[in-house]
Amino acid sequence: MNTLDLVPMVRAPAAWPAPLVATIAVVALAGLDLVGAVAAKEWAQSRGLLPLAAGITTFVVLWWVYASSLQYAELAVVTMGWVVVLQVGLVLVDHFRYAVELPAAKWVAMVVALAAQAYLLLAPNGLGDAPA
Numbered sequence: 001m002n003t004l005d006l007v008p009m010v011r012a013p014a015a016w017p018a019p020l021v022a023t024i025a026v027v028a029l030a031g032l033d034l035v036g037a038v039a040a041k042e043w044a045q046s047r048g049l050l051p052l053a054a055g056i057t058t059f060v061v062l063w064w065v066y067a068s069s070l071q072y073a074e075l076a077v078v079t080m081g082w083v084v085v086l087q088v089g090l091v092l093v094d095h096f097r098y099a100v101e102l103p104a105a106k107w108v109a110m111v112v113a114l115a116a117q118a119y120l121l122l123a124p125n126g127l128g129d130a131p132a
Helices: 018-046 049-069 075-098 104-122
Strands: none
Touching (some): 018 075, 018 104
16 A cells, blocks of 8 residues: 555545536635745745745645545646636735735736636536546
């Protein structure tokens, strides 16, 4: 038995549809990545052990969730969704925390990107029982 088999993959309840699980995974990945990014910034500024440990832990959990999510959705869909939601989260942090003002066209572009991602996650792909 491989020692890595001792670390179980995250599993969703069997009754949950794959698009729902993929959407939850995308949001979780973006949230973990955002927390890890803030921890990295804090460590870069303070060189404290707490932000370093928090960042390392966050990215280990992120990797675990990422690998687990690939049981339910395609690599490209999960990765694109993660990046889109992360970018929106970073823009919102900039807007609300650092008072960065964006033109309306950029907000529209974010809504379009989120709608396209929702389509990729939720639209049937016509492959029968294949992941969403």
